[in-house]
Amino acid sequence: MRTARIERKTHETDIFVELNLDGTGQFDVSTGIGFLDHMVEQFSRHSLIDLTCRIKGDLHVDQHHTTEDCALAIGQALTQALGDKGGIVRYGHAYSPMDETLSRVAVDISGRPYFVWKAGFTQPRLGEMDTELFEHWFHSIAQxxxxxxxxxxLYGANNHHICESIYKGFARAMRAAVEIDPRKQGAVPSTKGILGG
Known part of the structure; x- marks a missing residue:
């Protein structure tokens, strides 16, 4: 079973994350930030990764710690569930249209964190969430x-559509990348024999 469980408690956040890479996209998400819940739910549903993510954060300060730690914990769970990454496809990409918006996401489960962000928003908040935090969420999960x-x-005008298009594209790219390729017979997809480093 490619599953993981992360429990993490600091002075800033108290987090429980559980996921199953071979799920059906079932989710139970509660971060205290409504729009972040909506985006993490989109990630689960469209990646087919079952995900429980419950966070109690210091939202009386701001949303930064909750958003960051949400992504860090999900990233840790992904790493744990992938193990040595034997047999995975490794690469994934997706074009994600949503009405007038089109996003492109490409991912390599390389073990070497690197993040490129060429997107932006024209308003400071979506719901109650600061739009500058979306870039930070993706940077944190990549790490x-x-x-x-x-x-x-690639283009878009509506800020809600832009954000949702990006999350759905990330989900579809990850769905492809974590899949097991039966032709690989469990081999790690690297000529080095390991991923990372």
Whole structure:
């Protein structure tokens, strides 16, 4: 079973994350930030990764710690569930249209974190969430999951559509990348024999 469980408690956040890479996209998400819940739910549903993510954070300060630690914990769980990454496809990409918006996301589960963000928003908040935190969420998950992650907004106008298009694209790219390729017969997809380093 490619599953993981992360429990993490600091002075800033108290987090419980559980996931199953071979799920059906079932989710139970509660971060205290409504729009972040919506995006993490989109990630679970469209990646088919079952995900429980419950966070109690210091939202009386701001949303930064909750958003960051949400991504860090999910990234840690992805790393744990992937193990030595034997047999995975490794690469995934997706074009994600949503009405007038089109995003492109490409991912390599390389074990070497690298993040490229070519997107932006024209308003400071979506719901109660600061839009500057979305870039930070993806940067944080790339770090702890060991992803080479490239995200581009090709075009779009509606800020809600832009954000949702990016999360759905990330989900579809990850769905492809974590799949087991039967032709690989469990081999780690690298000529080095390991991923990372």
């Amino acid at each position: 702890t999951a060991g992803l080479t992650l490239h995200i581009e907004l």
